[in-house]
Amino acid sequence: MRPLTAFPLHTGPRYETWLAHPPRVLLPPALLPWLKDAGSLTARIRARCTRFEVRVLCQRLARVRRDEAWLLGLRVGELAWLREVLLVADGRPVVFARSLLPRRNLRGAWNLFHGIGARPLGAALFSDPAIARLPLACRRLDGRDARYHRAAAALARQSRAPALPRALWARRSVFLLRGRALMVSEAFLPAILELRK
Numbered sequence: 001m002r003p004l005t006a007f008p009l010h011t012g013p014r015y016e017t018w019l020a021h022p023p024r025v026l027l028p029p030a031l032l033p034w035l036k037d038a039g040s041l042t043a044r045i046r047a048r049c050t051r052f053e054v055r056v057l058c059q060r061l062a063r064v065r066r067d068e069a070w071l072l073g074l075r076v077g078e079l080a081w082l083r084e085v086l087l088v089a090d091g092r093p094v095v096f097a098r099s100l101l102p103r104r105n106l107r108g109a110w111n112l113f114h115g116i117g118a119r120p121l122g123a124a125l126f127s128d129p130a131i132a133r134l135p136l137a138c139r140r141l142d143g144r145d146a147r148y149h150r151a152a153a154a155l156a157r158q159s160r161a162p163a164l165p166r167a168l169w170a171r172r173s174v175f176l177l178r179g180r181a182l183m184v185s186e187a188f189l190p191a192i193l194e195l196r197k
């Protein structure tokens with residue numbers, strides 16, 4: 001995996017700004033390493049639990065949101081391939097992940113996206129040296145953002161799911177394969193902080 005630094009971080013309209021560095025004063029200190037670790041989130045969670053699973057919530061064409069469109073070079077509302085999953089550690093959902101692939105990129109090298117099923121996307125992304133990860137950015141998602149509600153709805157469908165806090169910290173980055181982009185965003189659920197350090 002070649003870390004690339006030359007890529008304009010999304011700095012769209014102020015209310016949709018994704019931050020290159022998490023504002024430490026606003027977030028629980030234990031969440032900082034999760035927001036900043038540029039390695040595989042799957043691997044980091046697996047190292048801190050006994051049973052890991054990916055619960056696929058949806059994999060379909062969906063309309064991209066404004067800040068996602070900007071990052072992927074699409075028009076707002078344009079259709080892209082969407083994959084939403086819950087990453088579950090020892091039976092407890094710890095991450096709501098939302099990945100988007102422009103339709104034009106599916107025919108290319110990203111055909112893995114379709115056939116991945118319940119295997120973690122990260123296992124494929126971090127095993128191919130031709131795939132480069134661009135810098136991470138983070139932001140808080142609250143009730144003004146549809147993605148917060150999608151995470152809440154996904155969690156509500158899980159058994160014994162706790163209520164969500166008023167905002168979730170999320171991170172996102174772009175993976176490039178032969179110049180074609182795949183965006184991965186991950187919202188951290190409260191149970192992430194209960195995983196062993």
Ligand SMILES: C=C(O[C@@H]1C=C(C(=O)O)C=C[C@H]1O)C(=O)O
Binds near residue numbers: 042
């Ligand atoms: C990018 C990674 O893949 C993880 C697995 C995902 C999936 O299976 O859809 C989505 C986001 C990630 O949390 C990773 O492990 O870092």
